[in-house]
Amino acid sequence: MSGRVDLPLVTDMASVFLDDRPLLDVRAPVEFAQGAFPGAKNRPLLTDEERHQVGIRYKEAGQDAAIALGYELVDAQEKARRVAEWQAFAAAHPDGLLYCFRGGLRSRLTQQMLFDEAGITYPRVAGGYKAMRRFLLDALETQAVDAPLIMLGGRTGVGKTPFLTRFERHLDLEGRARHKGSAFGREPEPQPMPIDFENQVAIDLLRLRQRSPDEPILVEDEGKMVGARLVPPTLFERMRVSPLVVIERPLDERVEQSLKDYIIDLEAGYRRVLATDASGASAQVREHILGAIDRVAKRLGGVRHAKVRGMAEEALDAWYGRDDVQGLRDLIRVMLVEYYDPMYDYQLANKRDRIAFSGPPEAVAEELIARGLRPQRPI
Template sequence: MSRDCTDYRDIFLNDRPMMDARAPIEFAHGAFPGVVNLPLMNDREREQVGTCYKQHGQQAAIALGERLVSAEVREQRIQGWVEFARAHPDGYLYCFRGGLRSQIVQQWIKEEGGIDYPRVGGGYKAMRTFLLETIDHAVAECDMVLLGGMTGTGKTELLVQLSNGLDLEGHANHRGSSFGKRATGQPTNIDFENRLAVDVLKKRVGGIQQFVLEDESRVVGSCALPLPLYRGMQVAPMVWLEDSLEQRVERILQDYVINLHAEFVAVHGEQGFALYAERLIASLNNIQRRLGGERHQRMFLQMEEALVEQARSGSVEQFRDWISVLLREYYDPMYAFQREKKGGRIEFAGERGAVLEYLRERVNQRV
């Protein structure tokens, strides 16, 4: 029988194919990038077997599991596992703790497909612990620099040009502001942490010992940053990215209007425009209390007129009106306050080219 693999570092560094034998509800709660869910039991079967295990022990639970899964269903599941094993000879299978479920799957693959397919020792739980420790070690052992700046300065655009950039918003699939929701949903918090940890692991193995991250709050949309990372960010030095209001308006127009509209149409087809318009209005309404009644109403009417014109002619020209108000009267005062509050940590400020050059040189100067 194939030996268990406990080299979690190799698994994630080389994107080893993995088959997750946990129930769908467990998989949906959190999984690893690129993993395929081929469960031993569905959610209902797992619930019944789990209850039986608690009340009557392991043997009774195994017997119940065999009774619940018909010969036809069992054959279909085994076929799926064998096909995966044949297609991915360098892969692994796992369950929650590397216990009974993955043992059964492994045994049936051997009996029906003649394949000694290896399991991950310790299962999902051990790999998840490894990834969380990867983030903890990076916070303790590496330098961090935060990239700050007013809304619309293009911090993410700059970040992804850096070999040592960690794109928190990319991993969270969110642009990090009140208008930051995308047409596609966010990952679960566990998935977000796992993606981030794999990114950190690969970068550290590549020799990176200093990371640049955007100055974020504890949550990016619905995804919360790992607490050790967030705490480390609160004392890290900062670099401040500057740009003109005109350029920032254009960038917001591109990201939050043109690109968002295209995303919704790509995902939802004919319903895309209506859903995109709903999303924009909902985002504005979410900050109504902070805007104040009069300003919210003024911006709402500007947005509504812009949406009507976009639907009629495709033009996005009118969006610049409410975007300018949003930046000047809402975001800029908040960010100006933040800059003053964090001023002692800002070691460099400048426009895109100067900031990019400074951050690249900073990595080379690290001792």
């Protein structure tokens, strides 16, 4: 290894996320899987097993012995391959940064090898993943506590998510959680790890508030959980006391919107994610719909559960057998009227004092524009 040089060190954590800097994560794969930052690429210095062995040596014999073991474990050919991966990342992302867990030994070694082997001076983050994670947690607390939120409510099927994303300043918790927030809301892709979800929400909120700290932010009215992901508590507490606007749409329109959101788009999603044909996607949709009905069996009650499940089986057979969606419409109508609407009406009754406006989508949009929200496409 050549003599040490002063390689660049980044200490401004806010700039990392506000400037959307590409991130090269050199932690072991097991660490990356437990939590990462949006868009970060894992190109590890050590494999999981190598990291385990080096960690033991470090505890037993100190840093120099641990470094020596690392070089023993990685032969010249494998070292060249790893350096080539980092070099490719640096070439593709000249404005990027690298980091390890604490911004210590592993990131310094990676940075030094890039310089020695490829002549590349690439900055690393001071404090590494741990410091960036701490910064985001602190920023989330600071930014959420007084965030100028406007909550968007409405019964199932009013199209809250597509309405939400029409506005420039919005926080899409369901999109980030990859879940529509109900028993039927699972997406073809699995939900992100809890830490990944929290990191992404923190970054979204940080960017929104840094750009325009006092301008309102539109957020869908959620419970504490979006699927299996917890809304950050400080943000949720702010949501609970923020003004609420409520979209109202006729039942027939809500049936059609629900058909699109929860079945048609769901099948398309399974085809895309699984790269499968119609039969493979249909099997997934069938399992998804029937499984969701079974998950709410207790709330439906035995008789109604049997009725709804029977309707679902017949409706899915008709759709996949004869391309007939009427049975699905009938199923959705029953679920809206008999299950979702009563539950939503009960929840809304506890929020009456926060309702600032209610009406059809066009009227709600006009109200939001009057309150300072800018549409990013025509309403």
